[in-house]
Amino acid sequence: MDINLSELKQIRNEPEYNAVMARIEELFDIDEEESNKELSRLVILAEDYELEHFPIDPPSPEEAKAFRMEQELAEVDKYEIEHY
16 A cells, blocks of 8 residues: 655545554654755644544543652662762
8 A cells, every 4th residue: 555645634544654654763863944844744743643543531530649659769779879
């Protein structure tokens, strides 16, 4: 399947998504204004597709509290290491 990414307005399926992701990977190493415009456009298309097809639910209150407690412990450990 040959996908014309320059005319793509919306990612409609997984093959298009995979083609966009492959092109994004190629563009990361190119530092030219024109490639930056293409990269920005493709990233927006990929984000829109991911929001619809790979949603991330917010954490439960218990998960949020556990995460925050882990972060606080990491901060204490870091402080102790720096000041030991």
